[in-house]
Amino acid sequence: MIDVIGQVRSKVEQVVPIDLLVRGAHVYNRARRVVDARERPPIFPETRIPDGAEISLAEIDTSNPFLYRQGQWLTHFKRLRDESPVHFQKESPFGPFWSVTRYEDILAMDKNHHVFSAEPYIIIGKPPAGFDIKMFIAMDPPQHDVQRSAVQGVVAPKNLKQMEQLIRSRVQEVLDELPVGEPFNWVDRVSIELTGRMLATLLDYPYDDRRELTKISDLTSGIPGATGGTSDLDETFSAAVPLLRKVMHLWDEKKARIEAGETPGFDLISLMLSDENTKNMNHRPMEFLGNWILLVVGGNDTTRNSMSGGVYALNKFPDEFAKLKANPKLIPNMVSEIIRWQTPLAYMARRAKEDTVLRGQQIKKGDKLIMWYASANRDERHFENPDQLVIDRPNARNHIAFGFGVHRCMGNRLAEMQLRILWEELLDRFEDIEVLEEPEIVQSTFVRGYSKLMVKLTRKQQV
Template identity: 80%
Template sequence: MNVLGQVKTSVVDPVRSRVEQVFPIDVLVKAAHAYNRTRRLVDKSERSPIFVERPIPDGPDIALADIDMSNPFLYRQGQWESHFKRLRDESPVHFQDKGPFGPFWSVTRYEDILAMDKNHQVFSAEPSIIIGKFPAGFDIKMFIAMDPPKHDAQRAAVQGVVAPKNLKELEGLIRSRVQEVLDGLPVGEPFNWVDRVSIELTGRMLATLLDYPYELRRELTVISDLASGVPAATGGTSDLDEVFTSCIPILRRVMHLWGDKKARLAAGEEPGYDLISLLLADESTKDMMERRPMEFLGNFLLLVIGGNDTTRNSMSGGVYALNKFPDEFAKLKANPKLIPNMVSEIIRWQTPLAYMARRAKEDTVVGGQQIKKGEKLLMWYASGNRDERHFDSPEKLIIDRKNARNHIAFGFGVHRCMGNRLAELQLRILWEELLERFDDIKVLEEPEIVQSTFVRGYSKLMVELTKRQA
């Protein structure tokens, strides 16, 4: 740690901690917003980078040194596969020293990514798991960007929300909501699958996990998109002022929920399995809202984003993939028992979150490359899941692929996605209910892809349904 870092830790952080214990979280967010706007006015380095979309050449047609995996238009233009293949073949641990997000290493082969993800002793998730830095005032803490033991304690506090017992109880509720949404879809008419199905179902699930007002569930997906689309962090398009402004009413509702549940617990009521109840019931997090409110905000956003992006974009990606590979759709309809394996294959094929970032805690070696202490590395899950060394014909969706469950879209090791089983459950139920109702889900045009280095997602997927014949 440098001298400035030591000063921040010894002086600034304790002051910030005391301030957080005095003011409620909505006031703190307002103050952070004012601080951010001031910093942007006086310090050019705090302003979000401006991304201009230009045609991206194929991977083989560009100099190796000029490959820029931080370009947020790679997915939209469909060039990510050729660029990652070039790196896997010629420079599997590739250093990029120029770009809007600063220097970093791209780790692109399956085995190297797996080895890194297992080794949290050498590769730190702190201070952030995204390519850029969070804007000033928005550099909130979340357990996915913490190392053990603090990571383990906070994760354990909320793990129960997706524990097997809770999932079993949720299965009936998930199925009834999927049935309700699917029964309300138009047949033989074009509609946007992303909005009517993927966003709607994930919003309903998030409201349940957080015990958030059900009628306001779309607020959760909106704040998730805004927070994960900050240009300085992911190359997205969300407006930072809108992020701060949108947080306020949501946080006030969450503060009310926290106070209400805390009073009921004190009166002897058994805790529920929603996020807030679990935090209140755990000794290490029971006072988080009062003593570490911005840390609470970080973990709240983490669980909202985690519960939104993976499931939602796999719901859309699966429909798109089965249209690209119609023989696989025919195979599925002939044998619905393939659904569980297909769910894993869809998640591998889509890889909704493209990477996770790490920092080297010491000088080390990755894939034969010398890595210096403090350097940033990106584990490109999107590339590892298309690595020909591990998956045959990885660009294809093969619903009965033998090693589909070996995908790394959920990460690995201590940071493996906490909600992976819930995501799989939602997707399994969705496809079971779809096959009960429809003979075909026809994609009418190429989908609209979100601008991001981080999220491999869809904003629009126009489809038309054909009802299943009795």
């Protein structure tokens, strides 16, 4: 019966326009929320989180979406790394799960997709009812490899080299428009703006509408039942419909031009249309939607929050900022260190495909495990003084903020290049970037992000 329902659903998806499918999913989701209390988004009241050393191991809940905002993630993860590196959380708003917190164990898991599966999704919770989308990051080989290979070319070395000047010109445009000597929100004026410009380029999305991409990224990655965020489900569904209608129009328009003889470009739509395995993905709407959202979120969160995190970190560690200004050749290594220190995406989830043992713990088939990258990148067993930003750290590139193995972030080199160019241009223009107050941190288990970072710039004196 399940197979029959799946087949019927697949055929319906092939003939119903994707925007109508999302509208239908929205109606279904709202109905489920009315009749089934379990489908209603969890409510997370913020209360004071005690230091990890003050409570029992059983009281530590790494799924608390306020851990990062309150700064207690450091003490809680350190306690687990030291005393219970593979820790079972019996009850949480997201159900039971294992927390894996040491670098060595996470590296081993990420390399072993035969035992630890990325399916059905890589978040701590679950997508809302009706929003059953598919994306290659939440697939295992061989299907993962087939779909990833179709878009991998957009970040091939040749393309990155061609993109470098475009990225630099856009960074220059944004920085030249910034106010000097007066407060402004770095997150909005720099991090979001630059990320939106790059996303629009990679996706060949209308440039003037680029903020639509960062908005849908924030909404989808902030679903309460999935990541403990603050997104409103009705707003998320409503925002998705016009965006998808626009994307499908871009897809059909580009497909017609390619069929008429136009040479495909190196944007993601062109690459997908040029690959036998993905050229008809529009006939698999939920898969199309899932991979589109994956590419938007993947291109948004890592770069954007590292752009803000780097400014914040260099203000927390002024000696490192002075070291950077004295030796700008440290920028490439510093970029790796900023990504390690920030770890913009805190974790990835896996499911055990079979009974197994991890650091002496009996893991049952079907158990959910969370690989806490944010903890691994602060593991004292691998990084000396891990809570410090050290821009010339010898093993900075060994961080696992991008994951490892077959699921390693496809755009890691592009993210590094964007950050490198940003800091090259910043040092060329400004003597100081002063953080005026503590940043506002987003509510999430997943995204280690900033919503506000007030700064003031001091222009560099020209010799």
